[in-house]
Amino acid sequence: MSLDVVFLTGISGSGKSVAINALEDAGYFCVDNLPPELLRGLITLEMSRPEPQRRRVAVAVDVRSAQSLPSLMPILAELKAEGVRVKSVFLDASTDALVRRFSETRRPHPLLQANQPTRPFVGIPTMPDQVEEQLAYQDQALIDTINLERELLEPLREVSAVIDTSLLRPAQLRLWIRNVVQAEPSRLTLVFESFAYKQGVPMDADFVFDVRMLPNPYYLKELRPLTGRDQPVIDYLRQQPEAAEMISQIETFLKRWLPTLEGDQRSYVTVAIGCTGGQHRSVYCVEQLVERFVKRGVALARHREQDAR
Numbered sequence: 001m002s003l004d005v006v007f008l009t010g011i012s013g014s015g016k017s018v019a020i021n022a023l024e025d026a027g028y029f030c031v032d033n034l035p036p037e038l039l040r041g042l043i044t045l046e047m048s049r050p051e052p053q054r055r056r057v058a059v060a061v062d063v064r065s066a067q068s069l070p071s072l073m074p075i076l077a078e079l080k081a082e083g084v085r086v087k088s089v090f091l092d093a094s095t096d097a098l099v100r101r102f103s104e105t106r107r108p109h110p111l112l113q114a115n116q117p118t119r120p121f122v123g124i125p126t127m128p129d130q131v132e133e134q135l136a137y138q139d140q141a142l143i144d145t146i147n148l149e150r151e152l153l154e155p156l157r158e159v160s161a162v163i164d165t166s167l168l169r170p171a172q173l174r175l176w177i178r179n180v181v182q183a184e185p186s187r188l189t190l191v192f193e194s195f196a197y198k199q200g201v202p203m204d205a206d207f208v209f210d211v212r213m214l215p216n217p218y219y220l221k222e223l224r225p226l227t228g229r230d231q232p233v234i235d236y237l238r239q240q241p242e243a244a245e246m247i248s249q250i251e252t253f254l255k256r257w258l259p260t261l262e263g264d265q266r267s268y269v270t271v272a273i274g275c276t277g278g279q280h281r282s283v284y285c286v287e288q289l290v291e292r293f294v295k296r297g298v299a300l301a302r303h304r305e306q307d308a309r
Contacts, residue, residue, distance in 0.1 A: 006058040010091030013098045015165045022174035028058040036068040064110045090160035097166040161268040162204035172307045183298045191270040192286040193302040196278030205272035217280040228283025278305030
């Protein structure tokens with residue numbers, strides 16, 4: 001007798017509303033901003049139902065329950081020990097992306113006081129330089145608040161599958177959320193993610209490997225519009241000894257250290273593979289590594305730049 005529970009949290013503005021809607025569409029019974037003190041009661045209620053009538057549950061908790069956050073870790077550990085299949089997902093984003101999103105939506109950060117006084121101006125407050133100074137003051141207050149939120153939520157981030165939403169479209173996030181929650185919760189999940197260095201390194205990466213030194217299919221006219229999942233690109237890179245050696249070395253490294261990570265009770269490990277544009281070499285390497293590790297357990301492929309198309 002058990003229950004599937006997705007525990008969703010993350011930094012404010014990182015996309016929790018999109019994620020909870022995706023889970024609801026996938027058939028989960030969703031509760032947003034549940035006070036941590038009520039989590040066990042909700043689970044007990046669902047467990048009291050006859051097994052065929054039990055619903056998959058998704059619970060979103062964020063920094064609005066800041067005072068109760070320290071109690072969450074013991075509750076989650078107890079639920080797992082009791083056989084509840086808990087999958088924790090943490091959404092994150094770069095500070096620049098978060099500041100931009102709050103500016104675009106004009107929503108206040110939940111940790112900022114609604115009646116927080118603005119910085120007083122000396123003279124006429126409509127002068128351009130004074131308006132710019134006020135905006136800079138407000139941005140810095142928001143950045144300080146985001147940093148505080150990161151500190152408060154760091155323990156939850158450490159035990160969760162982390163998704164960096166900085167460059168994700170809503171459709172991408174919905175897809176990645178579904179992939180993560182469908183993975184078997186009792187085994188270590190390996191996530192291989194391709195990315196473009198020109199767009200920045202993913203924040204959710206546990207390991208980062210740079211494959212920009214491999215021969216680049218982009219410079220071949222007939223391969224440029226294709227990707228690392230297209231057969232002509234696959235055939236080209238398979239002929240490159242450097243590509244085979246790179247993939248083999250990454251595989252050897254991971255096989256050496258995965259048992260240690262499993263022994264450390266890690267549930268998710270994200271391995272980011274980067275090239276210049278995130279279209280050919282990194283995509284090919286990710287697909288090859290997933291093939292090699294899928295027999296070992298759960299191995300997922302993400303392609304940050306390609307999935308954004």
